[in-house]
Amino acid sequence: MAKEKKSEHERRILIVDDDADYLATIGDSFRALSEGRWQMCAAASAEAALKILQTEAIELVVADINMPGQDGIQFIGELHRRHPQIKKVVMTALASEEKNAASRAAGANLFLEKPVSPEGLKSVFEKLCELIDWKNTQGFQGVLRSVGLPDLLQMECVGKNSSILELFHEHPLGRIYIDQGQITHAVCGEIFGERAFQKLFTITGGTFELLDFEVPPERTISRPWEVLLAEALRQREQLAQRAQAGKKILTDDETAAAPAGQTAEMLISSGAGEVLYHWQCADAAARVTLLQAVAQRAEKLIPELQLGKLDRVEMQLPVGRAVLQPRADRLVFVRVAAPTEKNES
Amino acid sequence: MLACGVRQPNGKCLGYGDDKIYPAEKIEKLLKQFSELHEPLAAAEFSPRWTTWAFEYGHIRFVPRADKWLLLLIVSPETEAALELDRVANDFLPPTK
Numbered sequence: 001m002a003k004e005k006k007s008e009h010e011r012r013i014l015i016v017d018d019d020a021d022y023l024a025t026i027g028d029s030f031r032a033l034s035e036g037r038w039q040m041c042a043a044a045s046a047e048a049a050l051k052i053l054q055t056e057a058i059e060l061v062v063a064d065i066n067m068p069g070q071d072g073i074q075f076i077g078e079l080h081r082r083h084p085q086i087k088k089v090v091m092t093a094l095a096s097e098e099k100n101a102a103s104r105a106a107g108a109n110l111f112l113e114k115p116v117s118p119e120g121l122k123s124v125f126e127k128l129c130e131l132i133d134w135k136n137t138q139g140f141q142g143v144l145r146s147v148g149l150p151d152l153l154q155m156e157c158v159g160k161n162s163s164i165l166e167l168f169h170e171h172p173l174g175r176i177y178i179d180q181g182q183i184t185h186a187v188c189g190e191i192f193g194e195r196a197f198q199k200l201f202t203i204t205g206g207t208f209e210l211l212d213f214e215v216p217p218e219r220t221i222s223r224p225w226e227v228l229l230a231e232a233l234r235q236r237e238q239l240a241q242r243a244q245a246g247k248k249i250l251t252d253d254e255t256a257a258a259p260a261g262q263t264a265e266m267l268i269s270s271g272a273g274e275v276l277y278h279w280q281c282a283d284a285a286a287r288v289t290l291l292q293a294v295a296q297r298a299e300k301l302i303p304e305l306q307l308g309k310l311d312r313v314e315m316q317l318p319v320g321r322a323v324l325q326p327r328a329d330r331l332v333f334v335r336v337a338a339p340t341e342k343n344e345s
Numbered sequence: 346m347l348a349c350g351v352r353q354p355n356g357k358c359l360g361y362g363d364d365k366i367y368p369a370e371k372i373e374k375l376l377k378q379f380s381e382l383h384e385p386l387a388a389a390e391f392s393p394r395w396t397t398w399a400f401e402y403g404h405i406r407f408v409p410r411a412d413k414w415l416l417l418l419i420v421s422p423e424t425e426a427a428l429e430l431d432r433v434a435n436d437f438l439p440p441t442k
Binding site: 066094286290293294297298301302305306307308309310311312313314315316317318322 | 396
């Protein structure tokens with residue numbers, strides 16, 4: 001662990017990563033970028049980080065995912081239970097929307113890809129600065145490329161705040177209403193409800209502003225924010241993949257005509273099989289048994305395959321698809337009811 | 346593409362590994378192991394057309410056919426080969442009515 005003398009306006013930041021070179025580089029870089037205002041602490045494992053947190057007034061923790069012992073997402077989950085006030089960031093070299101969703105479910109405020117250039121490092125630093133300075137004040141403005149819409153939504157929902165998130169891109173685009181931590185209404189042009197929410201989520205540039213809460217004209221959204229956020233992130237990833245593959249991106253009308261591809265069921269259990277959350281899951285016990293069977297069988301294969309840890313199993317079903325995430329501390333099952341590739345050219 | 350393999354209904358296997366890590370015997374073994382991994386999924390009412398096992402450094406696509414032919418493809422994530430998995434799997438499966 002590296003620790004420095006405390007000064008007046010300092011912020012204490014803890015970086016958790018098993019790569020000693022990376023710890024040294026990121027520590028030096030953040031110290032320089034903050035002009036000495038950030039006092040950097042470092043830990044090579046989750047266990048070492050928890051010890052530091054017992055004695056140091058840390059404001060922000062940035063953790064890698066792949067570490068020996070407790071992994072970064074498990075660590076963030078434990079940190080969130082023990083120190084909910086500390087801001088938490090997961091930063092990984094192998095980013096994916098699944099890891100993003102798992103990190104957020106564990107309590108991370110931000111999910112970032114490890115920077116590989118000086119510009120990337122500066123960009124990460126700026127995002128961390130915004131997160132540290134984030135307070136529950138009205139009139140907050142941000143740029144979607146920096147602290148992103150998912151991050152802000154999560155902060156509002158986890159904090160059980162009430163606010164209106166207004167999005168602009170030259171002109172006002174739409175609003176998302178958050179009432180005591182639940183998303184209750186969204187409007188985007190003439191579209192309302194979940195479709196408006198999903199559409200607003202596809203915006204990759206622009207700005208947003210948090211406004212004082214007002215009761216929406218109607219309640220058009222009732223599903224839990226965690227489900228909406230996970231679904232929106234998946235849809236955004238699919239759009240990005242389609243764009244990357246040169247495939248046709250559906251217009252609004254086509255999207256309306258096509259099956260919505262919405263989550264049909266979802267289950268999250270502890271590693272021991274205790275159901276923590278499920279939604280529209282007709283037989284939760286059967287899903288847990290399936291997840292455990294897959295996890296056990298895959299575990300035996302992992303050393304032989306030499307392909308690293310198993311992240312997820314995706315199933316293409318006759319109608320729709322399903323994703324299983326068998327982790328040591330958490331088992332996740334999500335099934336999407338309708339085929340999302342129907343209009344593929 | 347790191348490796349690929351096909352198992353015929355009579356149990357004979359054809360495998361090709363683009364890496365010394367995946368000799369033909371290993372691909373044959375993997376076909377058997379993934380066939381076993383697939384069992385609980387197939388038994389759980391889903392009847393998946395295929396499964397993709399996404400590991401940190403490689404994705405494994407397993408495609409079973411009703412006539413007992415099996416296809417296994419191993420690719421590195423975020424490569425051109427990874428983008429072709431759906432097309433190859435669809436080509437392997439009989440056309441749907």
